[in-house]
Amino acid sequence: MRFEGACAVLIEQLRHRASAEQLLPEQRAEKTRIMQRILNNDAQIRYLAEPWLMQSDADPQGPRQFLH
DSSP states (O other), rough: HHHHHHHHHHHHHHHHHHHOOOHHHHHHHHHHOOOOHHHHHHHHHHHHHHHHHHHHHOTOOOOOOOOO
């Protein structure tokens, strides 16, 4: 829970900064890659920490793929 609180603070700081600064196209592409990796890592952590979530959230498209 401590890390989730710290993460919420960092997300808010990033949102504030994103509204004040514009990124170049290559920076936006890199940001997108980083965000996708973060989301995939988060999904994998949740799967490992709480496997019952995957059972209750059945995906009709098959199992999820995770990046390393």
